[in-house]
Amino acid sequence: xxxxxxxxxxxxxxxxxxxxxxxxxxxxxxxxxxxxxxxxxxxxxxxxxxxxxxxxxxxxxxxxxxxxxxxxxxxxxxxxxxxxxxxxxxxxxxxxxxxxxxxxxxxxxxxxxxxxxxxxxxxxxxxxxxxxxxxxxxxxxxxxxxxxxxxxxxxxxxx
Numbered sequence: 703x704x705x706x707x708x709x710x711x712x713x714x715x716x717x718x719x720x721x722x723x724x725x726x727x728x729x730x731x732x733x734x735x736x737x738x739x740x741x742x743x744x745x746x747x748x749x750x751x752x753x754x755x756x757x758x759x760x761x762x763x764x765x766x767x768x769x770x771x772x773x774x775x776x777x778x779x780x781x782x783x784x785x786x787x788x789x790x791x792x793x794x795x796x797x798x799x800x801x802x803x804x805x806x807x808x809x810x811x812x813x814x815x816x817x818x819x820x821x822x823x824x825x826x827x828x829x830x831x832x833x834x835x836x837x838x839x840x841x842x843x844x845x846x847x848x849x850x851x852x853x854x855x856x857x858x859x860x861x
Contacts, residue, residue, distance in 0.1 A: 716802050723780040734765050738773045748797040808852040815857055
């Protein structure tokens with residue numbers, strides 16, 4: 703668990719990353735972008751644009767859904783968020799998560815029993831064996847892997 707000083711330092715770092723990115727790309731440095739960044743980094747779960755938009759409306763922020771979509775694209779390019787497509791039912795709706803301080807992790811998508819692939823739960827996990835596989839692939843193919851994504855899909859076993 704992070705203490706308040708660590709949270710403040712991390713908050714300053716992500717804002718500095720965004721500020722530098724906007725400057726490098728020649729984009730405007732708007733307060734809406736920082737507000738959206740703050741809301742995303744306050745979340746402890748995956749989110750979609752609709753969820754984020756509703757959250758911001760509940761908090762009386764006046765930001766359009768288009769602004770959120772455009773800002774998410776900036777955050778993706780800046781390495782501040784990560785995009786996911788969890789399964790066939792969500793192909794029209796991407797999920798996102800904050801990513802700047804997060805270690806690489808993988809996902810287990812659990813469908814509701816008896817459903818046509820309706821998602822019940824998304825479990826994040828980290829298994830050191832995956833790092834070993836990554837290292838082996840780097841050695842065999844003479845490459846440096848800078849990221850990966852791994853998704854498992856399934857149903858809970860009957861008890």
